Amino acid sequence: MEKLYTLLVYSENIAGILNQVTAVFTRRQVNIESLNVSASSTPGVHKYTITCYCTEEMVKMLKAQIEKRIDVLQARYYTDDEIFLQETSLLKISAPAVMENPEVCRIVRHHGARIVEVNPTYAAIEKTGTTEDILSLYEALNSLGVVRQFARSGRICITRGTREQLDDYLAEREKEKHG
C-alpha cells in the first residue's frame, strides 16, 4: 500500500550530495513530493527532509540506496505519526480586494494565518501548518480571485523519538575511530 513517508537524510556538508540523493528517487521512479535542505543541529552535517508516496518496501530500498552513498551519514523514514511536522507558505493578496471583500479577512482569521505586511497594493500573508491547512487557506482565498502569488515550502520535521539516532551514530563512529 502506498503511503506518505518522510525521509530524513543526514550527510556531510559536501557539494553534490543532493544530486546523489535525488538520483535514487529518479532511478526507482518515485516522485519527490517535497524537499527541504538545511543545516542540522550538528555542525557540518546537512539535513534533507524528503516526502514521497510509495510502499514501505520501496521506502526501505530508497533508504538503503541513499545510505549506500559514501558521504551520507544516515537515512531514516517515518510516517506522519512519528514526527512533528510543519510547512510554511506565503500568499500575496490584492489589497483593494481585501478592502472591498470582508470575507478575505474572515478567511485569514479563520485559518489562523498572519498578515505580515499591508500596503495600498497588496497584503502579504503567512500561514504555517500541514499541507492540508495551507492548501485549505489557499483554495479559500483563490476562490475569491484575490491571490497574486503563492509559495509553499517543503516539509520540515523533527522526530518524536526520545533517542537522537544521528547523535548515537556519530558517537559510535567516533568510538570506532579511536577503538
Next chain:
Amino acid sequence: MKQNITGSEALMLALQAEGVKTIFGYPGGTIMPVYDALYDYTRGDNKVFNHILVRHEQGATHAAEGFARVSGEVGVAIVTSGPGATNTLTGVADAMIDSTPIVVIAGQVPVSALGTDAFQEVDLVGLAQPISKWSYQIRRAEDIAGAVSRAFYIARSGRPGPVVLDFTKNAQTERVDFKAEKVDFVRSYVPYPKLDAASVRAAADLINSAQRPLALVGQGVELGGAQDELMAFLEKADIPAGRTMLGLSALPSTHPLNVGMLGMHGNYAVNLKEQECDVLIAIGMRFSDRVTGSLKTYAKQAKVIHLDIDRSEINKNVKADVAVVADCKESLPALTALINKADHSAWRESFKPLDEKERIMVIEPAIHPSEGPLLMGEVVNAVAEATQGDAVLVTDVGQNQLFATRYFRYPKRRSLCTSGGLGTMGYGMPAAIGATFGAPDRTVCCFMGDGGFQMCIEELGTIMEQQAPVKMILMNNNYLGNVRQWQDMFWQRRKSFTRMMNPCYELIAKGYGISYDIVTDRIDLPAAIERMLVTKGPYLLECAILEDDDVLPMTPPGKSIDEMQLEIKNDK
C-alpha cells in the same frame, strides 16, 4: 614530508604510498603536468611505476579492471579531461555493477575555468556520481594526499567499486608540502557492517533444519578472500553449491559440492533445483535477473538466507527470510561454527540425472561434435584442456562469454575476468591486457567474438607495444551471435543488422606484428592451440565457427528458471 613539490609529484608520492605499481593511461592537455611527473617516476633508478600506454581511455579502465580482478589490488587509470574522461565512463559503470576496485584519475580544467565550457571541460563528477562508488574533484594541491588515500580506501574496502578523481590542472601545478596520509576511516561510510549474532543463529537454525539446502556462491566470496571459509562451510553441512558467472572461480570447479553455474545459460540441474530446495543460501551474490529469471516464481518454496556485505542488496530482488549483513570472510566461519554436520547425499544425487540429461543433450554435442564447422564450445573445451585449468579466463560479451564461462575450468581462485552486470562488448581485449600485468605468472586466454574483438580492437597496439602475452581466441561466426540467436528465437528470425562483414584478421595481426593462426577444421584445433600456448608473447588464434551456433541451455528472458530449455524447439 616532502616540501615544496608540485601537486603532480604529490600525486606520484600518494600513489606510491598506496602501493601502486601499475598504471594504465593516456595523456592529454589537462593531465600533462601529471604525465611530466610520471616521466621521472617511470624510468631509471627511481622507477616506481610501470605505465602502460593504452590506445583509448575505455581500454585503460577495462585494463585496470582486469588487473584488479586477478590481482585483488586496485587498478589505476590516468586520463585527460573532456573526451578522455567521458571515454572512461563505460569502464566505470562496468566496475560499479561488477564491484571491481579501480581508481580513475582524470585531468580537469583549472578551477578558474570550471563551468565556463572551457576546452575539454566536462562535468566529470556529475557524470560519474551515479555510476561510481565515489567521485571527487581535487581543487587544491593540499587536498591530494587525503583525497588519493580516501579514494583507494573507498575503492578497495567493503563492497569494492570504482572511484573517480577529477584533478584540476591548477592543483597539479601548485606547490605543496606533501605528507602521505593513510585513510582507513570515513565517518559516513561503514564498509564492514558488524556481524549480528542473532541473525547468524537464525541462519544456522534454518540450515540445520534443511533437508534440501542449496548454496548460491557469488563474487563476494572471491572479493572477501573467503574461498577456504566457503569450502569449510559447504563441507561441514554437505551443501551443494551453484556459482554465479562472476563467482565461478570462488569455488574450484573440481570441488565435489560444485553443482555448476547459475543463470540463464547456466547448468540445467542447479537451475531446476533452485525451484526444489527448501533452504537457499545466497553468499555474496545479488540475485541478478540473469540468475533468477522471473522473480514471481523464483524459489518461492525456499526459505532464503542472504549473506552480503552490502545492506542495500538485502530484499532488493529476492526477499530474505534471514539476512546476515557482513563480510563473508567473517560471517561464513561464524555460521560454520553453529551448523551441524549433515549428509545430504540423497539430495545431491538427485542432481545427477538432470546433469546427465544436460551432458547428453547439450554438453557432448557442444564440446565433442563429430561433423560440421567448428563450434565455440569445443574450442573453449580444447583450450581449457590444454591449459589444464591453470589459465586465467577473460571473455568478451555475448555467445563467446556464455560458452567460455560454461566450458572453461576454474581450479584456481581469481581466474575469471568477464563483464557480468553491464555486459560490455569490447571489455575482453583490454581486460586481458590488464590481467597479464595483474597475474604475470599465469597464462591469460581471452575469448572474443568478431563483434567484441572490433569494439576495442585499437588495444592491439597496446598488446604489440607491451608484448602483453594475451592468448586471443577469436571465435568468428560473422554474426553478432547472441543477438542473432535471440532474433531467431524471439523475433521471427528477422536478422536485423546482426550479420557482419569481417576484415582479414590475419592482415590485422600482421600489421601489429602479432603471431596469428586460423583453424577451420577441428582436426587442426589441438595442434593450433598447442602452438599458441608455447609461443611466447601475444597470439591471435582465429577459429571459423558455425554461423548459427546457439548457446544452450537457455531460460528465455522473463521466464521462470524451471522453464529452462535444453534445445531450441522451433527449427530454423
